[in-house]
Every structure is written in C-alpha cells, then in structure tokens.
Amino acid sequence: MHAAERPAVLPDTMQQRLLACASCHAKKDVNDAFFPRISGKPAGYLYNQLVNFREGRRQFPLMTYMVDYLPDAYLHEIAEHFASEHLPPLPARAADVAPAVLARGRQLAMQGDPAIKVPACIACHGDKLTGVAPSIPGLVGLPPDYLNAQFGAWRNKARRAREPDCMAVITGRLGMGDVAAVTAWLSTQQAAPDARPASAIARPLPIECGSAPD
Template identity: 55%
Template sequence: MPAATPASVPDTLQQRLLACTGCHGNEGRAASDGFYPRIAGKPVAYLYNQLLNFREGRRHFQLMSYMLDYQSDDYLREMAQYFSSQHPPYAAPQKFDVSKATLEQGESLVKSGDPAHKIPACSACHGEALAGVNPAIPGLLGLPRDYIIAQLGSWKSGARRAAAPDCMAQIAEHLSEQQVGAIAAWIGSQVADSRARPADHVAKPMPARCGSMPSADVAH
C-alpha cells in the first residue's frame, strides 16, 4: 500500500503559537497549575517587553529563553499583539487556606500600600480595577497566588529585572515575606471580571518612576 500522505499543518500565527498555549492555556487564559500566568488581554507593550526580557536574559525561565533566543523583534511584537487581543473568561480562583487577617492585610497593601515602609498601593500603578494600564503595565486580575509569590521573590532576589529604573525591584525590596504572602493571597482569591480591560492612562501620578512607562507622570 502507498504511504499515507502526511497531514497538512496550516502555517498560521495561531498554529505557531500552540507552543505558547501549551503552558499558558488556550488563548493564553492561564493553566490550572497555579504557576503559568494568564497572558490574554495584557497590554501589548507589556507582553512585548517580557518577551524581550526573556530573550535578553533579564528574566530567566529555560523553556521561555529556549523558544525566544532566535526570534526577531517583529515576530515578538506579532506574538504580543495576538495575545493582547484575546479576552477569554477568567478561571475561578484557586482554593487555598489563609487567615482572614492575612487577606485583610493583603487587601490593605493592594489598595492603600504601606507609606511608612515606602510601599505604594498596587492599584496606584496597576489601575484601580487591577486590570492594568496601557501601554505597558500588566493587570493583576486572575494571577495565581503561587505565581505572584514567585515573581515578587524574583524581584527581591534580583533574578527578575526590567528596564531601568526598575520600579518593581525597588518596591519588592521593601516587602517582607509576610507582606508578599498577603498580597498574593488576596489577589489570588479574587473573582476576576471578564469584562475588565486595561485603562488608557494612569488615573493619578505614579508613585515612582518606572522604565516600562517612561512618559508617565510621577508624584513628587
């Protein structure tokens, strides 16, 4: 019998990005393991910056670096644009045991910060609804607790870096382990509104200058 003709695979961006959705979930909605983040609907410049950071070694995850090492800037922009335009429903928050006091502390830090220890509110930069701000500040909605803990820990240790001035590294330096856990627990326990979209601008001057938003107004 003649050999079967191999199935034809369409050369489309969606087909090529199956390499991403294998970990980040269909349409980039996030996996269920609590580690891989949602990338769907994030501001396009944020996604592009993170792809660059992995390619250039400012962020470290072997699989990401391996896939991105030889990709062009234009292709990274195309990838970022695709996932930024996706808006699938958010998954339900993961179940975990945490005290009421921890959740209250986390909510206070997210909404009001801790000025005495030079910790601004998360909402001061990431938006009142925590849905992010265009063009380059990510939303925090739907991020798993374990992922948030891992990223804040990476900033504290210097394993994760961003364009200077690296405002998140500066903020993370002032966070205690307890505060990191509280912030992650509160954000990770919230039910995300699938209608939420990144804001078009920061509502108030940002509390610190940030390399990812070089033109943003900064409070003095």
C-alpha cells in the first residue's frame, strides 16, 4: 500500500496492534525453527509463555523487549487474540531418518517409556497431540528443528516454566537419541484441517506440572 492510500488514522484493533507479532508467528505458509505459528494454540499456554519471557524464564531478547512492560491483563488479551485464530495446517514433513528411529519416536509419543519414567506425549498433549485447553500446547505441525531447539533450551536451562517444571524433568530423562526420535516422528504427523485443542484431559497428569495444575 502506498503512503497516499493509507488511512490517516489506523484502526485501534488487536489485529492492527499485533501486526509485529503476526509477521513472525501467524504466517499461513511458514512454520520455522525460530518463529513457530501460534494461531490456535490454547490461550493459557500463550499467556504463560508471554509471562515466562517477561520474567526471564525464557530467553529471546526480542520477545523480552516486546513484553517487558506489558501488564498481565494485556498479555491475556494478546493470548486470547491468537488463540481465536486458526490457520490451515501445513503439510507433514517426510522424515529423513531410519524406520527404527521413527518407531522409537512413535513409542515415546504414544506409549512413553516406563523404564526411564517418561510418560507418553499424548498423556498430556491430547490423544491427537493438538493440545489441551487452557494451557497445554499442541505438538503436531511443528518443525523438528523447533522441537529440538526447545528440548535443548530446557536441557541448558535457557527455557523454564513454573515449578514443578515437568518438561525440564522429562528432558533430563531423555537421551539425545530419544529427543531426535520423538521430534522426527512428531514432524511427520499431519493435523486435520479442523484440528483444535481438546477441551479436557484425564487428571491427574502423569507428572506434576506447574503450568498445567490439576
């Protein structure tokens, strides 16, 4: 749009206010390792992440700069805005790994591994891995590089959540090979066009989680 075509006064809407966020996090055809799509994720999860950036539990300078002085009420508005949006899912990726690796990843996601005290991903993230309202995110549709980066951030304590930090505990129990296996398998899963977070999940969760309390 040319300068002469722009309105003299921009509309004071959440969509207009959050264009900077949407330019990275709400692209219809992109979901990359640094800026995952957040549209349609549970509002409680999005709010928790904004608070985590503001309070230093997550580390990314641009995000910290953007939310550093925003009050809780406005963070809730931002979270609700993006939670109400639903983008069509991106195609699943073909995994360039051995079948045995994918099989291990599927086992961890669908059944867990009692030997290392790791619950199945579906036990918390929903049987379709699309998340659970209000505060558990979906895992399908995320690129393996992003998922691997988050496991690395938990391992290096660059990403934390409210105590007890269940994902930090799970990450500490997984070897690097298991992390690669489960993220590879998750990236091959295709979300349905009408996929939404589940409204509820069986409680108690298999591991105590401060960001999704019973």
